[in-house]
Amino acid sequence: MSARLDTARAATTYQRQWFAELRRRVEAGERFALVNADAPQEILRAMGIPYVVNQWWASIVAAKGRTQDYLALLRQRGYPDYVEQYSSTSLASVFDPAPDSAPWGGLPQPSIVLAETTGDASRKIFDIWDEQPGTTFFALESAAENDVPVHWWELMPRRWEEAIGSDRLDLLVGELEGLIRFLEQTTGLVFSATRFAQVMDLVNEQQEWNRRTRDLIARARPCPLTVTDSIPSVMVPQWHRGTTWARDAARALHDEVTRRVADGTAVCRDERARLMWIGRGLWFDLDFYRRFQESHGAVFVWSMYLAIAADGYLRYGDDPLRALAARFAAFSDQLYTPPWSAQWYVKEARLHGVDGVVHLVSDDARGSYFTTGALEAAGIPVLEVHADNVDARGTDPAALTDAVADWLEHRILPRG
Template sequence: MAEAKKTEIKKIAAAKTMRKLMADHFYELDRAAKDGHPKVAWCTSVGPAELLRAMGFVVYFPENHGAMLGATRMANETIPAANAIGYSPEICSYLTSDVGAFLQGRTPLTDAYEGIESIPKPDVLVYNTNQCRDVQDWMAWFGNHWSKPVIGIECYRNVGDVTEVHVDGIAGQIEALVPTLEKVSGEKFDIDRLRDAVRLSRQCSDLWKKVLETAATKPAPLTFFDSTIHMAPAVVMRGTQLAIDYYNELLPELKQRITDGVAAVEGEQLRLFWEGMPIWGRLRDLATLFLELKACVVASTYANSWIFTTLDPGDPFRSMARAYTELFIVRSDPAKETYLQEMIEKFSVDGIIFHDSKTCPNNTNCRHGMPQRLQERLGAASITIAGDLNDLRCYSDEQAKTQIEAFVEQLTGRAKQHA
């Protein structure tokens, strides 16, 4: 019995609040779509959500829905429907699972929230290609289906130092969205409302950063797998007071864990870093495997992607532009490696797990020699797991498990020798 408890994922009490928040979020969207008011904007994950809120839209994030399709494994059934109409199994499986689900008239929202029958119909779709070009294609498919405007920002890629040229370019593109958004929403742009949304977004980001940084403590009070769940308010409610209130509840709980010496992974022996997308359909399996191995995945580039430390209500457009361009996913390999080095040191990381996500090349960083360079330069041990964010046809449970176990054997053997 005691043995069983050691491999149970420890529950975070604040999750109850989060579940209610998420329910309210989706019911609000459902009502808006049915009533036609307020207007619904679809937004990619690091799109200009602050601007959309400032203009009175309720904001829906298709990538969040994509993650739900993955986590519920509904994606396994919906991806083939998109493949069949010409959307390749090689492209973003968020896109294919979401388009496929729509074609089949399904959504995990229906199972989770009584009365919600479909995703909310958009009045406008807004992208930022900082995630990838696929998000633009994704918005285009739905925009075309409903004959709604699709507008957005084409980002810079492989950015080293973020310069004023980058900031000017992106800030200009964000401002250029305003006329269309005014037309769709029927509301006049108000800079003070934008400042307010940016202020709230920054507060949410600062709190989320503090939440993630609690895992720098040994033993860590939360894991990467916890953070993939608790990041939801930072993703879908940034720019609102609700997200801030949530993290003001979660953070003290984690701090209390630190005070009480409560480890997310009982008997934590190793501290690992997850680089790349989560494997949504295997979150629980992987969380349990790491618990059994007494290895805590303490940090990730993924959960850190909703930290925007340069947002500034005093300069909203330009600070949004800077925040969206400082994002890990659009940076050059040298900039990414510098960042990873900081993470390795800050979180006392013993090894890195690179997820080679078949359909997400933009959020996969092991294909251009980075693991080898990090091993050469920092002695950072790593493994590369072949998988995918949503398409489990690209993932082998047994092969991944063997690799992870072998990696833990390797690191534990080294740790014992150095002890």
């Protein structure tokens, strides 16, 4: 098995140091924001407002085995502990009676919370944030469009107006203008259009490197890196996108993968099956992704994190604010709404030459039935795994391992 990526180690080290510095700045009185993964973080970046990504914090808590502690804090206050756990973990952190013992020293209470409201439960979680003293929630709408573009990933970099629709973009542009006014009034900082354009340029440079890396891995035989390495190597820079560090980190990942491919580095020398993982990371059991390499020669070569970085973020145009709206107006569609998502997953499965797909289906899944159906119709076998990606209570690890092993032995490996 190959050694861990240098870029994965570097990204984790950088994030730890950055988070420690953020905690010091907040303790000194500086404001910071908590933002959802699909929120337009680039505006905060341009204004110099530090932020923590809600789902990143939930993944850290889960990886440290602390999710149940935080869900218990929700139960104690009469809140449900079984809905949108990936989003509610950070809210529970506010109620932690011993924050100093929390992972990475604990999440400070944000002064600003920014999120798109994609459902009733999500909206209620953030409304509770808004009730916390010193915290203000700024909500963004979740709009839809009846007309769905074919092969949206080909349109998005430059023809995004055509792909998304002008009405949808008009709505989000107006909301972003309101967000800028809110941030200026709340923080006393001034939004600079010049600085914002620089941030947008850096993000595009970063995603171009991610696209090259995605295509390189898709062609590589055998697979040169593990999914558990690619996720931090991609996603930590994603949470810092719009910075030169993030752009350079994406380039470093590409260069390291290029060297591995040239050297013939392999995650599994006896690679017999290439697998695709659809869904959020299984943060409470990251060893899952390596479990079937020695026993079955099965390697997970794909996760959504690098792929959506490659296809979902690039936005070029003369109007940076409208381009930012185009980055996020249909972001959830790309991952979760059929036929947007279903067509894309089939495209990615074929591009990477996968032999099968393990599909995580959680209680709040949107469009999972259609994703599985589209892949099966394309001749790609799918195993659905019903679990929550941070809450292990409903998952028997042994049963999950046995189910995947049986699927590999009876459906995937016999195909040759």
